[in-house]
Amino acid sequence: MNPTRLFALTALLLIGGSATASSFVGTTDAIGNSLAGTAEASSDATSSLRDDKVVLAARDDAASFVASQGAIRGVRLEAALNHIRQHNPDLRADDLQLARAILSL
Structure with a gap:
């Protein structure tokens, strides 16, 4: 193989590998910051709701809601969200x- 082509191929592979690593770091940082923000925003609300039966009954619906990115909204989750907002x-x-936050209880 031509040394110039070999050098070009190696350079492309190195650049591609570093771009992938860079995007992975950016993605994990974004997810980590998002989760930290969620925990801070909801920790005050959930600290008083750990023993609330309405909220605890909504855990399965909350799991479906999170897994579907908000597409599946169960009746128990709706009741819990209304309950939380009324109290806070x-x-x-x-x-x-x-x-x-309900899932973390």
Whole structure:
């Protein structure tokens, strides 16, 4: 094989490998920051709800909601979200954040 072609192929492989590693690091950082934000936003709301029967009954629906990225909304999850928002009117978490918080109980 021509040394120039071999050098070009090696350079392409190195550049491609570093781009993949860079995008992986960026993705994991973004996911980590998102989870940290979710935990901070929902920790105050969930600390008083650990023993709440309405919220605990919604865990299966919350799991479906999170797994489907919000497409599946069960009746128990809707009741729990309404219940949480009634007891915490200043809460600034969206439905997906609250569903993740319910799963963490």
